[in-house]
Amino acid sequence: MTITQHDQPVYKLVCGNTDCVHEDWTALDQDNDVKYFGSQQVAREWGRANGWQVDDTVLCPADAAEAREAREQAEDIAAAVADAILEG
Numbered sequence: 103m104t105i106t107q108h109d110q111p112v113y114k115l116v117c118g119n120t121d122c123v124h125e126d127w128t129a130l131d132q133d134n135d136v137k138y139f140g141s142q143q144v145a146r147e148w149g150r151a152n153g154w155q156v157d158d159t160v161l162c163p164a165d166a167a168e169a170r171e172a173r174e175q176a177e178d179i180a181a182a183v184a185d186a187i188l189e190g
Contacts, residue, residue: 154166
């Protein structure tokens with residue numbers, strides 16, 4: 103058996119939140135091993151299908167949920183302020 107180098111890059115998803123409670127949380131496969139992808143596009147598709155935020159910032163599912171909640175709260179606050187201004 104020979105050992106050869108990959109001729110293609112290998113990618114993995116790692117949470118980009120430096121304050122992540124799962125510090126350096128990395129996408130895992132069903133055996134709890136690091137999940138590797140053959141392309142960035144495949145990694146992004148898998149991430150989207152598995153609860154990751156894979157836009158400009160990559161966030162693990164827990165941090166992605168927190169970010170969504172924060173965005174929704176900010177939208178609700180902005181809508182309430184706009185309504186108050188219109189009524190005022």
